[in-house]
Amino acid sequence: MNKSPFKASISQIAEQIQPFHVMKILGEAKALEAAGKKIIHMEIGEPDFPSLPCVHEAATQAAALGLTHYTPTLGLPALRDKLSHFYQSFYHADVAADNIMITPGSSSALHLVLTAILNPGDKVLLSDPAYPCNRQFVKLLQGQLIGVPVGHDTQYQLNNELLKTHWQPGIKAVMVASPANPTGTIIEQAELLAMANFLAEKNSYLIVDEIYQGLVYERPAESILAHKNLPDNVIVINSFSKFFSMTGWRLGWCIAPDVLMPVLERLGQNLFLAAPTPSQHGALRVLEADALADLEQRRQTFESRRNTLYHSMREAGFRLNTLPQGAFYLYWDVSEFTDNAENFCSDLLQATGVAITPGRDFGDYQANQHVRLAYTTTQTELTLAVRKIAEFVKTYQAPENS
Template identity: 40%
Template sequence: MLQPEQFAGLATRLDNIAPFHVMELAKMAADLERQGRHIIHMGIGEPDFTAPQIVIDAASRAMADGRLQYTSATGLPELRQAISGYYRDRYRVDVAPSRIVVTAGASAALLLACAALVEKGAELLMSDPCYPCNRHFVAAFDGVAKMIASGPEHRFQLSADMVRDNWSSTVRGVLLASPSNPTGTSIENAELRRIVETVRERGGFTIVDEIYNGLRHDAEPFSALSLGDDVIVINSFSKYFNMTGWRLGWLVVPEQLVASIEKLAQNLFICASSVAQHAGLACFAPEALAIYEERKDEFRRRRDYIVPELQRLGFRVPVMPDGAFYVYADCSALSDDADRFTREMLEQAGVVMVPGLDFGPSTTRTHVRISYATSMENLREAVARLEKFLSGRS
């Protein structure tokens, strides 16, 4: 069989896109489960909750009524209006529906933003650690993700000073995530404002990934959209709205970019799933929003349980995560190789965590990402297994 490296037609940009190592661990876990092992998954960032019944019913009605045709490339007008209302009610910011583009998940939103803004050789400043796919979207359009080591003293996030010190003639903008995957930490509002102003002064663009913003625990609701109409924001129905497999998200862009983004969306996607869009409308019903807030409270309860337990077991958590459902923990007191450590943990304890290998060079060997998007029962069992595993290694 012809191997990929033997295929002469492969684009050289593939050299800049690394494998997603978390999926390798997921395959290892699946193999163990087929052998009859019980595995506790604290690796992939997927809510254990599914869409509420009101959302499922909306999808069923759309299918029963035959509302399955293509929509506009920018999405159902009523869904764009509902998202606009969500920003008004939750974040106290007015966003014209015309600036909202409904997409096939946040991944499609990032792809469209990068397709419109990233040219060959253009650099985007990003934190290290960060979600690997974000930097790979930049590489897919022949841009360069310029990663800046951002330690716990900066909440694992970029600062305005970092942006200022690393700006050059080849830098075109910044790509931020608040709250972040893998760290679960947010950029403080005042610092985010300073970053936006710093980028604006240099004629660059700011993209903010807010897909976990609905799961921000320790602050009043805030969106980067309040910092100016030139800020580009990406969001998703996957995390807060518990619709990972529905592949539905949105992109908010300045008015002058809408026509260009629409042209790209028409050619690359035609539109997001019509069924998912009709279901997404139900997410903004008061009944659904009440359910989401209850689930958010449950995620916070899980965080408040797992962080002290991890610290008791010897993990270092220098920054309390304030959003999403991740803990980015320093495991260097337990192992000198996070990748080997997570493989041993999976094989011997049946617990999946993700090594820092995926998230950037500064924390490759020292950190693991722990997802607490699983039940309290599983979290308690995981702690018991980890305690036994770690005591056996000492």
């Protein structure tokens, strides 16, 4: 052991940041896999498909041409332009390239945007459950979290009525995701517009995470930015990770009102200088028509998987509250089997090799009664997983109940 007198100190803020509990399940699943057990991975929140070959070619070609230097902080002008055109053709939305900033993943966009608008003590309202990292970003910035419990009666989403009910002075921003993680549910556009208008009157921002847009089923892809009379308080977050199957390329973007763009640029210059250059060249290629057609095929595959998972769960007699309209998640109420979803996930994994995520990662409200299933695996594996889960629950006795 090192005998140095140095005593490491960790910041109080860092101490408050919570881990992603799904990593525990992932660790257990990997250990079982290494020991030879067959695992069905339904815990991971990313497409099982690799990025498209044309993306690899474009990035390799750019690197071969020596295009490996920093880009401007706001991103490659050609990519910002292309995204502006993409908004027109894909979402029927007028978005100026000047209002788009390319970031290292939408994770950076979320962090940057919150840094741009929050003072210590400012309140941020979000649903419970919600994407976990948002809560940690707010804590990092010493903001105050207001979690609004949402259940199946509102499709696990916020709405304008809930905003009005839970409104209190000092709320600087409301964060929503549509479709959402962990539930795959959406907020209808008319509702989102009403929320934006209500918040504009209160001088508060609406941050809309659209990173699962594109992956929507039996409905068109939609952006709040398609509204012609949108107030200036709306910030949109998006990413090349999910619909574009490019998680590892670490590339996202945000779209913000004029007044925020120089602020975001100044923060980006300090926090990361620029998003990865080869990834931006890959992204230029993935926005071409032929690549988008390939991604549409993948969207259809996710839709079939959603249907397979949802219907086989129903056939197995499981109570499912909502049919998810997007993303690749199903949020399942397991209260008839356990009041400890974390133990349930661990026990299920050990007994059957099916890896799913406990609700605890996504908030507090009914977290111990919910689990998230990701349909990021084949139809055959999904059907097999449901069969195994059905067998498992027949005899399941949660340790604390036994």
